[in-house]
Each structure stands twice: as structure tokens, then as C-alpha cells.
Amino acid sequence: MARILIVDDHPLVRAGFAQLIGDCPDLEVCGEAADMADALKQIDASNPDLAIIDLSLAGGSGLDLIEHIKSRGRDILMLVASMHDETLYAERVLAAGARGYINKQEAQESIIQAIRQVLSGKVYLSQHMTERLLSGMVDANGEKRDIDSLSNRELQVFELIGQGATTSQMAAQLNLSVKTIETHQAHIKKKLGLASAHELNQRAIRWVMDEGS
Numbered sequence: 537m538a539r540i541l542i543v544d545d546h547p548l549v550r551a552g553f554a555q556l557i558g559d560c561p562d563l564e565v566c567g568e569a570a571d572m573a574d575a576l577k578q579i580d581a582s583n584p585d586l587a588i589i590d591l592s593l594a595g596g597s598g599l600d601l602i603e604h605i606k607s608r609g610r611d612i613l614m615l616v617a618s619m620h621d622e623t624l625y626a627e628r629v630l631a632a633g634a635r636g637y638i639n640k641q642e643a644q645e646s647i648i649q650a651i652r653q654v655l656s657g658k659v660y661l662s663q664h665m666t667e668r669l670l671s672g673m674v675d676a677n678g679e680k681r682d683i684d685s686l687s688n689r690e691l692q693v694f695e696l697i698g699q700g701a702t703t704s705q706m707a708a709q710l711n712l713s714v715k716t717i718e719t720h721q722a723h724i725k726k727k728l729g730l731a732s733a734h735e736l737n738q739r740a741i742r743w744v745m746d747e748g749s
Contacts, residue, residue, distance in 0.1 A: 538655050539566035541584035543575045572596035591618040599632050599688050606633035615654050617643050626665050636660030685727050693720045698744030
């Protein structure tokens, strides 16, 4: 029986996944976690075969967690379940060490298939994303292509800007110095061709609103 850890900061999401997994005789939920620190404790305590990880977590992003698990040499398969845009994040999570990406809007119908596919040693992505990666297509949307040029950390900062976080709040949440956050902001402005902090704020707010729509 495969042991599954669920890492998501929404209790209802964790409960929904747990119920779906609990209905399968070959799968069991061995733990749940709401943030990065709790997830690492659960991994040590329960030794899961696979972790389902959301990208938005308190105390660190899902990408940070994936990279941390990978760096510790733990033999744990990882599947991301998130509301974020797959075309922007799928390649990032695979590069970080995860073995699949599923959008939460499709998760109720497909999460068990995704879990079993990853457990079998395969990668799970939507058909659209699989075709996009295989064909090497670049998204025709110029704005999305620009944002795709941001590093993982820059993308985290960009999202926090769009959520209205101050520089000091971002530094505290990401465990970075204010100066480092300011450096990331400068790099983001340069990559996106933005002239001022106001333009950066407006662009980030619009992107966050589009992501949540």
C-alpha cells in the first residue's frame, strides 16, 4: 500500500484529497501538513512514498519544499496540486524535482490517476501541457512569456508584490534580507521592462488577479 502525505494550507482541500485517497484500497494517507515546517516533520515521522504539494504554503513556497526535500536526498515522489497556471509552473516544478503537476480544478476527477501514474515512475501533466513540452512551443502571449523569464525566487517576490505585501513583509516571509528583496525587485523590473515601482506594482496586481480568476 502506497503512503501519501498531503501538504496544503487549506483544511477543506486536505480533507477532500484524504477522502478520495481513502476510497482506494492500494493507497493510504499517512499524514497531513499545512506548511513547509510541518511537512518536513511529517516526512521524517511518516516516511511517505509520495507527497502531494500545493505551491502556496505558509512559511515557504511549494517549490522551496520540493527543492528542500530533493536536497536532503529523500526518496520521495512529489506531485504538485495547485491553482496556479500550469504553463508557467509545470516546467519549474519538474526541474525542482517533482514528478507531476495537476490543477486543483481538475484534481477531484484526476488526482487518483495522477498519483498512480507518478507512483508507477511516470510524469503526470495535462494533455495540453504534455503536447506543449513535446512540441517545444512558446506561449504566444508576450506577457506570460516575459514572466516565464523570472527565476523561481523572483516569481515568488512578484506574486507577493501583487498580493500587496511590503518589502519588509516579503523579507520576513521568505527569510531574506530587505536588501535582497530590493535586488530581486530591481531584476524583475529589468526583465519585464518596467520603469518604476508603481508599474511593477500594477503589473503584479494584474497578474495575481488573472491567476485567481
